[in-house]
Amino acid sequence: MKLYFRPFACSLAARIALEEAELDAEYVAVPPGGRLADGRHFTALSPMGYVPAIETPGGFVLTEGPAVLAYIAGLAPEGVLAPPHFSDAHYRMLAWLNFIATELHKGVFAPLMAGDAGKDARAAGRARAVRPFELLSAHLATREHLEGGFSVADAYLLAVLNWSEHAGIALGEWPVLHRWREALRRRPSVARAMAREWPLLKAA
Ligand SMILES: N[C@@H](CCC(=O)N[C@@H](CS)C(=O)NCC(=O)O)C(=O)O
Incomplete structure:
Protein backbone atom coordinates (compact mmCIF):
# COMPACT_ATOMS: atom_id res chain seq x y z
CA MET A 1 0.00 0.00 0.00
CA LEU A 81 -6.30 1.57 16.14
CA ALA A 82 -10.02 1.58 16.94
CA PRO A 83 -12.50 0.23 19.47
CA PRO A 84 -14.12 -3.10 18.55
CA HIS A 85 -16.37 -3.04 15.49
CA PHE A 86 -20.07 -2.39 16.14
CA SER A 87 -19.38 -1.19 19.70
CA ASP A 88 -20.77 2.16 20.84
CA ALA A 89 -17.18 3.33 21.25
CA HIS A 90 -16.43 2.52 17.61
CA TYR A 91 -19.23 4.76 16.40
CA ARG A 92 -18.19 7.50 18.83
CA MET A 93 -14.68 7.27 17.37
CA LEU A 94 -16.18 7.77 13.90
CA ALA A 95 -18.03 10.78 15.26
CA TRP A 96 -14.73 12.19 16.56
CA LEU A 97 -13.14 11.73 13.13
CA ASN A 98 -15.95 13.74 11.59
CA PHE A 99 -15.79 16.35 14.35
CA ILE A 100 -12.07 16.85 13.80
CA ALA A 101 -12.47 16.99 10.01
CA THR A 102 -15.30 19.51 10.00
CA GLU A 103 -15.21 21.56 13.21
CA LEU A 104 -11.42 21.77 13.53
CA HIS A 105 -9.57 20.96 10.31
CA LYS A 106 -11.84 22.75 7.85
CA GLY A 107 -13.79 24.90 10.30
CA VAL A 108 -10.91 26.46 12.23
CA PHE A 109 -7.46 25.61 10.91
CA ALA A 110 -7.88 25.70 7.11
CA PRO A 111 -9.14 29.33 7.09
CA LEU A 112 -6.46 30.40 9.59
CA MET A 113 -3.69 28.86 7.51
CA ALA A 114 -4.94 30.16 4.15
CA GLY A 115 -2.32 32.47 2.70
CA ASP A 116 -4.89 35.15 1.95
CA ALA A 117 -6.50 35.25 5.42
CA GLY A 118 -6.71 38.87 6.52
CA LYS A 119 -6.84 40.23 10.08
CA ASP A 120 -10.63 39.91 10.37
CA ALA A 121 -10.67 36.38 8.95
CA ARG A 122 -7.99 35.36 11.45
CA ALA A 123 -9.91 36.84 14.37
CA ALA A 124 -13.06 35.05 13.21
CA GLY A 125 -11.14 31.77 12.85
CA ARG A 126 -9.71 32.06 16.36
CA ALA A 127 -13.19 32.83 17.70
CA ARG A 128 -14.56 29.71 15.96
CA ALA A 129 -11.96 27.63 17.80
CA VAL A 130 -13.43 28.43 21.21
CA ARG A 131 -16.42 26.06 21.24
CA PRO A 132 -14.69 22.96 19.88
CA PHE A 133 -11.62 23.63 22.03
CA GLU A 134 -13.80 23.99 25.12
CA LEU A 135 -15.62 20.77 24.27
CA LEU A 136 -12.34 18.89 23.72
CA SER A 137 -10.78 20.33 26.88
CA ALA A 138 -13.73 19.16 28.98
CA HIS A 139 -13.61 15.72 27.36
CA LEU A 140 -9.86 15.21 27.66
CA ALA A 141 -9.54 16.66 31.17
CA THR A 142 -10.25 13.21 32.59
CA ARG A 143 -9.15 10.98 29.71
CA GLU A 144 -5.93 9.96 28.04
CA HIS A 145 -7.59 9.31 24.67
CA LEU A 146 -10.67 10.47 22.80
CA GLU A 147 -12.44 7.12 22.98
CA GLY A 148 -11.21 4.22 25.10
CA GLY A 149 -7.62 3.40 24.12
CA PHE A 150 -5.50 5.07 21.48
CA SER A 151 -7.29 5.27 18.13
CA VAL A 152 -6.97 6.87 14.72
CA ALA A 153 -9.08 9.74 16.08
CA ASP A 154 -6.23 10.61 18.47
CA ALA A 155 -3.79 10.48 15.57
CA TYR A 156 -5.95 12.90 13.57
CA LEU A 157 -6.45 15.27 16.49
CA LEU A 158 -2.71 15.35 17.10
CA ALA A 159 -1.98 16.09 13.43
CA VAL A 160 -4.42 19.00 13.53
CA LEU A 161 -3.34 20.43 16.90
CA ASN A 162 0.25 20.38 15.62
CA TRP A 163 -0.76 23.32 13.41
CA SER A 164 -1.87 25.52 16.32
CA GLU A 165 1.10 27.84 16.57
CA HIS A 166 1.44 28.12 12.78
CA ALA A 167 -2.25 29.05 12.68
CA GLY A 168 -1.81 31.71 15.37
CA ILE A 169 -3.50 29.73 18.15
CA ALA A 170 -1.52 29.70 21.40
CA LEU A 171 -2.25 26.18 22.58
CA GLY A 172 -0.71 27.05 25.96
CA GLU A 173 -3.93 28.96 26.62
CA TRP A 174 -5.68 25.58 26.47
CA PRO A 175 -3.70 23.70 29.15
CA VAL A 176 -5.60 20.40 28.82
CA LEU A 177 -5.08 20.29 25.06
CA HIS A 178 -1.48 21.42 25.40
CA ARG A 179 -0.72 18.66 27.93
CA TRP A 180 -2.57 16.11 25.81
CA ARG A 181 -0.57 17.05 22.71
CA GLU A 182 2.73 16.87 24.60
CA ALA A 183 1.85 13.44 26.01
CA LEU A 184 0.80 12.12 22.61
CA ARG A 185 3.95 13.42 20.97
CA ARG A 186 5.89 11.19 23.36
CA ARG A 187 4.04 8.08 22.15
CA PRO A 188 6.64 6.05 20.19
CA SER A 189 4.55 5.72 16.99
CA VAL A 190 3.83 9.45 17.00
CA ALA A 191 7.44 10.40 17.74
CA ARG A 192 8.65 8.11 14.92
CA ALA A 193 6.14 9.48 12.41
CA MET A 194 6.97 13.10 13.26
CA ALA A 195 10.71 12.43 13.14
CA ARG A 196 10.36 11.00 9.62
CA GLU A 197 8.48 14.02 8.31
CA TRP A 198 10.31 16.79 10.16
CA PRO A 199 13.38 16.87 7.83
CA LEU A 200 11.04 16.91 4.81
CA LEU A 201 9.15 19.88 6.24
CA LYS A 202 12.38 21.75 6.95
CA ALA A 203 13.62 21.09 3.42
CA ALA A 204 10.35 22.17 1.77
N1 LIG B 1 -11.46 16.64 2.54
C1 LIG B 1 -10.09 16.24 2.60
C2 LIG B 1 -9.24 17.44 2.93
C3 LIG B 1 -7.77 17.07 3.04
C4 LIG B 1 -6.89 18.31 3.06
O1 LIG B 1 -7.33 19.43 3.33
N2 LIG B 1 -5.61 18.07 2.78
C5 LIG B 1 -4.68 19.17 2.70
C6 LIG B 1 -3.50 18.94 3.67
S1 LIG B 1 -4.01 18.87 5.36
C7 LIG B 1 -4.10 19.26 1.31
O2 LIG B 1 -3.70 18.28 0.72
N3 LIG B 1 -4.08 20.49 0.78
C8 LIG B 1 -3.56 20.76 -0.54
C9 LIG B 1 -2.18 21.28 -0.52
O3 LIG B 1 -1.57 21.33 0.57
O4 LIG B 1 -1.66 21.60 -1.59
C10 LIG B 1 -9.88 15.15 3.66
O5 LIG B 1 -10.64 15.14 4.64
O6 LIG B 1 -8.97 14.32 3.50
Missing part, protein backbone atom coordinates in the same frame (compact mmCIF):
# COMPACT_ATOMS: atom_id res chain seq x y z
CA LYS A 2 1.16 3.53 -0.79
CA LEU A 3 0.36 6.52 1.37
CA TYR A 4 0.50 9.83 -0.47
CA PHE A 5 1.38 12.57 1.97
CA ARG A 6 2.69 16.07 2.49
CA PRO A 7 4.96 16.66 5.49
CA PHE A 8 3.02 17.56 8.63
CA ALA A 9 -0.26 17.77 6.72
CA CYS A 10 -3.33 15.87 7.91
CA SER A 11 -1.79 12.81 6.23
CA LEU A 12 0.53 12.62 9.26
CA ALA A 13 -2.37 10.93 11.07
CA ALA A 14 -2.34 8.06 8.57
CA ARG A 15 1.42 7.66 8.96
CA ILE A 16 1.00 7.56 12.75
CA ALA A 17 -1.67 4.88 12.37
CA LEU A 18 0.57 2.78 10.10
CA GLU A 19 3.46 3.18 12.56
CA GLU A 20 1.29 2.33 15.54
CA ALA A 21 0.01 -0.88 13.94
CA GLU A 22 3.40 -1.68 12.39
CA LEU A 23 1.80 -1.97 8.95
CA ASP A 24 4.03 -1.89 5.88
CA ALA A 25 3.55 1.00 3.49
CA GLU A 26 5.39 2.98 0.89
CA TYR A 27 5.30 6.67 1.64
CA VAL A 28 5.06 8.95 -1.39
CA ALA A 29 5.60 12.67 -0.84
CA VAL A 30 3.38 14.60 -3.25
CA PRO A 31 5.61 17.15 -4.99
CA PRO A 32 4.50 20.81 -5.11
CA GLY A 33 3.39 20.62 -8.76
CA GLY A 34 1.60 17.30 -8.17
CA ARG A 35 3.50 15.38 -10.89
CA LEU A 36 4.42 11.98 -9.45
CA ALA A 37 7.61 10.06 -10.26
CA ASP A 38 5.58 7.48 -12.22
CA GLY A 39 4.35 10.20 -14.59
CA ARG A 40 0.79 10.45 -13.27
CA HIS A 41 -0.54 13.67 -11.86
CA PHE A 42 -1.68 13.35 -8.25
CA THR A 43 -5.15 14.57 -9.22
CA ALA A 44 -5.59 11.30 -11.14
CA LEU A 45 -5.68 9.68 -7.69
CA SER A 46 -7.08 12.47 -5.59
CA PRO A 47 -9.25 14.73 -7.75
CA MET A 48 -9.11 17.62 -5.26
CA GLY A 49 -5.34 17.28 -5.02
CA TYR A 50 -5.65 16.59 -1.32
CA VAL A 51 -3.61 14.26 0.84
CA PRO A 52 -4.04 11.76 2.35
CA ALA A 53 -4.65 9.22 -0.38
CA ILE A 54 -3.86 5.55 -0.28
CA GLU A 55 -3.41 3.15 -3.16
CA THR A 56 -3.21 -0.60 -2.83
CA PRO A 57 -1.26 -2.89 -5.20
CA GLY A 58 -4.67 -4.07 -6.44
CA GLY A 59 -5.49 -0.54 -7.61
CA PHE A 60 -7.88 0.45 -4.85
CA VAL A 61 -7.57 4.19 -4.22
CA LEU A 62 -9.11 5.98 -1.26
CA THR A 63 -9.11 9.64 -0.32
CA GLU A 64 -10.65 11.70 2.53
CA GLY A 65 -8.82 11.52 5.83
CA PRO A 66 -11.52 9.94 8.01
CA ALA A 67 -12.14 7.19 5.42
CA VAL A 68 -8.42 6.58 4.98
CA LEU A 69 -7.99 6.33 8.75
CA ALA A 70 -10.95 3.97 9.11
CA TYR A 71 -9.49 1.80 6.33
CA ILE A 72 -6.08 1.61 8.00
CA ALA A 73 -7.73 0.88 11.36
CA GLY A 74 -9.52 -2.03 9.67
CA LEU A 75 -6.19 -3.52 8.61
CA ALA A 76 -4.89 -3.61 12.18
CA PRO A 77 -5.85 -6.17 14.80
CA GLU A 78 -9.02 -5.18 16.65
CA GLY A 79 -8.36 -2.71 19.42
CA VAL A 80 -5.03 -1.43 18.10
Whole structure:
Protein backbone atom coordinates (compact mmCIF):
# COMPACT_ATOMS: atom_id res chain seq x y z
CA MET A 1 0.00 0.00 0.00
CA LYS A 2 1.16 3.53 -0.79
CA LEU A 3 0.36 6.52 1.37
CA TYR A 4 0.50 9.83 -0.47
CA PHE A 5 1.38 12.57 1.97
CA ARG A 6 2.69 16.07 2.49
CA PRO A 7 4.96 16.66 5.49
CA PHE A 8 3.02 17.56 8.63
CA ALA A 9 -0.26 17.77 6.72
CA CYS A 10 -3.33 15.87 7.91
CA SER A 11 -1.79 12.81 6.23
CA LEU A 12 0.53 12.62 9.26
CA ALA A 13 -2.37 10.93 11.07
CA ALA A 14 -2.34 8.06 8.57
CA ARG A 15 1.42 7.66 8.96
CA ILE A 16 1.00 7.56 12.75
CA ALA A 17 -1.67 4.88 12.37
CA LEU A 18 0.57 2.78 10.10
CA GLU A 19 3.46 3.18 12.56
CA GLU A 20 1.29 2.33 15.54
CA ALA A 21 0.01 -0.88 13.94
CA GLU A 22 3.40 -1.68 12.39
CA LEU A 23 1.80 -1.97 8.95
CA ASP A 24 4.03 -1.89 5.88
CA ALA A 25 3.55 1.00 3.49
CA GLU A 26 5.39 2.98 0.89
CA TYR A 27 5.30 6.67 1.64
CA VAL A 28 5.06 8.95 -1.39
CA ALA A 29 5.60 12.67 -0.84
CA VAL A 30 3.38 14.60 -3.25
CA PRO A 31 5.61 17.15 -4.99
CA PRO A 32 4.50 20.81 -5.11
CA GLY A 33 3.39 20.62 -8.76
CA GLY A 34 1.60 17.30 -8.17
CA ARG A 35 3.50 15.38 -10.89
CA LEU A 36 4.42 11.98 -9.45
CA ALA A 37 7.61 10.06 -10.26
CA ASP A 38 5.58 7.48 -12.22
CA GLY A 39 4.35 10.20 -14.59
CA ARG A 40 0.79 10.45 -13.27
CA HIS A 41 -0.54 13.67 -11.86
CA PHE A 42 -1.68 13.35 -8.25
CA THR A 43 -5.15 14.57 -9.22
CA ALA A 44 -5.59 11.30 -11.14
CA LEU A 45 -5.68 9.68 -7.69
CA SER A 46 -7.08 12.47 -5.59
CA PRO A 47 -9.25 14.73 -7.75
CA MET A 48 -9.11 17.62 -5.26
CA GLY A 49 -5.34 17.28 -5.02
CA TYR A 50 -5.65 16.59 -1.32
CA VAL A 51 -3.61 14.26 0.84
CA PRO A 52 -4.04 11.76 2.35
CA ALA A 53 -4.65 9.22 -0.38
CA ILE A 54 -3.86 5.55 -0.28
CA GLU A 55 -3.41 3.15 -3.16
CA THR A 56 -3.21 -0.60 -2.83
CA PRO A 57 -1.26 -2.89 -5.20
CA GLY A 58 -4.67 -4.07 -6.44
CA GLY A 59 -5.49 -0.54 -7.61
CA PHE A 60 -7.88 0.45 -4.85
CA VAL A 61 -7.57 4.19 -4.22
CA LEU A 62 -9.11 5.98 -1.26
CA THR A 63 -9.11 9.64 -0.32
CA GLU A 64 -10.65 11.70 2.53
CA GLY A 65 -8.82 11.52 5.83
CA PRO A 66 -11.52 9.94 8.01
CA ALA A 67 -12.14 7.19 5.42
CA VAL A 68 -8.42 6.58 4.98
CA LEU A 69 -7.99 6.33 8.75
CA ALA A 70 -10.95 3.97 9.11
CA TYR A 71 -9.49 1.80 6.33
CA ILE A 72 -6.08 1.61 8.00
CA ALA A 73 -7.73 0.88 11.36
CA GLY A 74 -9.52 -2.03 9.67
CA LEU A 75 -6.19 -3.52 8.61
CA ALA A 76 -4.89 -3.61 12.18
CA PRO A 77 -5.85 -6.17 14.80
CA GLU A 78 -9.02 -5.18 16.65
CA GLY A 79 -8.36 -2.71 19.42
CA VAL A 80 -5.03 -1.43 18.10
CA LEU A 81 -6.30 1.57 16.14
CA ALA A 82 -10.02 1.58 16.94
CA PRO A 83 -12.50 0.23 19.47
CA PRO A 84 -14.12 -3.10 18.55
CA HIS A 85 -16.37 -3.04 15.49
CA PHE A 86 -20.07 -2.39 16.14
CA SER A 87 -19.38 -1.19 19.70
CA ASP A 88 -20.77 2.16 20.84
CA ALA A 89 -17.18 3.33 21.25
CA HIS A 90 -16.43 2.52 17.61
CA TYR A 91 -19.23 4.76 16.40
CA ARG A 92 -18.19 7.50 18.83
CA MET A 93 -14.68 7.27 17.37
CA LEU A 94 -16.18 7.77 13.90
CA ALA A 95 -18.03 10.78 15.26
CA TRP A 96 -14.73 12.19 16.56
CA LEU A 97 -13.14 11.73 13.13
CA ASN A 98 -15.95 13.74 11.59
CA PHE A 99 -15.79 16.35 14.35
CA ILE A 100 -12.07 16.85 13.80
CA ALA A 101 -12.47 16.99 10.01
CA THR A 102 -15.30 19.51 10.00
CA GLU A 103 -15.21 21.56 13.21
CA LEU A 104 -11.42 21.77 13.53
CA HIS A 105 -9.57 20.96 10.31
CA LYS A 106 -11.84 22.75 7.85
CA GLY A 107 -13.79 24.90 10.30
CA VAL A 108 -10.91 26.46 12.23
CA PHE A 109 -7.46 25.61 10.91
CA ALA A 110 -7.88 25.70 7.11
CA PRO A 111 -9.14 29.33 7.09
CA LEU A 112 -6.46 30.40 9.59
CA MET A 113 -3.69 28.86 7.51
CA ALA A 114 -4.94 30.16 4.15
CA GLY A 115 -2.32 32.47 2.70
CA ASP A 116 -4.89 35.15 1.95
CA ALA A 117 -6.50 35.25 5.42
CA GLY A 118 -6.71 38.87 6.52
CA LYS A 119 -6.84 40.23 10.08
CA ASP A 120 -10.63 39.91 10.37
CA ALA A 121 -10.67 36.38 8.95
CA ARG A 122 -7.99 35.36 11.45
CA ALA A 123 -9.91 36.84 14.37
CA ALA A 124 -13.06 35.05 13.21
CA GLY A 125 -11.14 31.77 12.85
CA ARG A 126 -9.71 32.06 16.36
CA ALA A 127 -13.19 32.83 17.70
CA ARG A 128 -14.56 29.71 15.96
CA ALA A 129 -11.96 27.63 17.80
CA VAL A 130 -13.43 28.43 21.21
CA ARG A 131 -16.42 26.06 21.24
CA PRO A 132 -14.69 22.96 19.88
CA PHE A 133 -11.62 23.63 22.03
CA GLU A 134 -13.80 23.99 25.12
CA LEU A 135 -15.62 20.77 24.27
CA LEU A 136 -12.34 18.89 23.72
CA SER A 137 -10.78 20.33 26.88
CA ALA A 138 -13.73 19.16 28.98
CA HIS A 139 -13.61 15.72 27.36
CA LEU A 140 -9.86 15.21 27.66
CA ALA A 141 -9.54 16.66 31.17
CA THR A 142 -10.25 13.21 32.59
CA ARG A 143 -9.15 10.98 29.71
CA GLU A 144 -5.93 9.96 28.04
CA HIS A 145 -7.59 9.31 24.67
CA LEU A 146 -10.67 10.47 22.80
CA GLU A 147 -12.44 7.12 22.98
CA GLY A 148 -11.21 4.22 25.10
CA GLY A 149 -7.62 3.40 24.12
CA PHE A 150 -5.50 5.07 21.48
CA SER A 151 -7.29 5.27 18.13
CA VAL A 152 -6.97 6.87 14.72
CA ALA A 153 -9.08 9.74 16.08
CA ASP A 154 -6.23 10.61 18.47
CA ALA A 155 -3.79 10.48 15.57
CA TYR A 156 -5.95 12.90 13.57
CA LEU A 157 -6.45 15.27 16.49
CA LEU A 158 -2.71 15.35 17.10
CA ALA A 159 -1.98 16.09 13.43
CA VAL A 160 -4.42 19.00 13.53
CA LEU A 161 -3.34 20.43 16.90
CA ASN A 162 0.25 20.38 15.62
CA TRP A 163 -0.76 23.32 13.41
CA SER A 164 -1.87 25.52 16.32
CA GLU A 165 1.10 27.84 16.57
CA HIS A 166 1.44 28.12 12.78
CA ALA A 167 -2.25 29.05 12.68
CA GLY A 168 -1.81 31.71 15.37
CA ILE A 169 -3.50 29.73 18.15
CA ALA A 170 -1.52 29.70 21.40
CA LEU A 171 -2.25 26.18 22.58
CA GLY A 172 -0.71 27.05 25.96
CA GLU A 173 -3.93 28.96 26.62
CA TRP A 174 -5.68 25.58 26.47
CA PRO A 175 -3.70 23.70 29.15
CA VAL A 176 -5.60 20.40 28.82
CA LEU A 177 -5.08 20.29 25.06
CA HIS A 178 -1.48 21.42 25.40
CA ARG A 179 -0.72 18.66 27.93
CA TRP A 180 -2.57 16.11 25.81
CA ARG A 181 -0.57 17.05 22.71
CA GLU A 182 2.73 16.87 24.60
CA ALA A 183 1.85 13.44 26.01
CA LEU A 184 0.80 12.12 22.61
CA ARG A 185 3.95 13.42 20.97
CA ARG A 186 5.89 11.19 23.36
CA ARG A 187 4.04 8.08 22.15
CA PRO A 188 6.64 6.05 20.19
CA SER A 189 4.55 5.72 16.99
CA VAL A 190 3.83 9.45 17.00
CA ALA A 191 7.44 10.40 17.74
CA ARG A 192 8.65 8.11 14.92
CA ALA A 193 6.14 9.48 12.41
CA MET A 194 6.97 13.10 13.26
CA ALA A 195 10.71 12.43 13.14
CA ARG A 196 10.36 11.00 9.62
CA GLU A 197 8.48 14.02 8.31
CA TRP A 198 10.31 16.79 10.16
CA PRO A 199 13.38 16.87 7.83
CA LEU A 200 11.04 16.91 4.81
CA LEU A 201 9.15 19.88 6.24
CA LYS A 202 12.38 21.75 6.95
CA ALA A 203 13.62 21.09 3.42
CA ALA A 204 10.35 22.17 1.77
N1 LIG B 1 -11.46 16.64 2.54
C1 LIG B 1 -10.09 16.24 2.60
C2 LIG B 1 -9.24 17.44 2.93
C3 LIG B 1 -7.77 17.07 3.04
C4 LIG B 1 -6.89 18.31 3.06
O1 LIG B 1 -7.33 19.43 3.33
N2 LIG B 1 -5.61 18.07 2.78
C5 LIG B 1 -4.68 19.17 2.70
C6 LIG B 1 -3.50 18.94 3.67
S1 LIG B 1 -4.01 18.87 5.36
C7 LIG B 1 -4.10 19.26 1.31
O2 LIG B 1 -3.70 18.28 0.72
N3 LIG B 1 -4.08 20.49 0.78
C8 LIG B 1 -3.56 20.76 -0.54
C9 LIG B 1 -2.18 21.28 -0.52
O3 LIG B 1 -1.57 21.33 0.57
O4 LIG B 1 -1.66 21.60 -1.59
C10 LIG B 1 -9.88 15.15 3.66
O5 LIG B 1 -10.64 15.14 4.64
O6 LIG B 1 -8.97 14.32 3.50
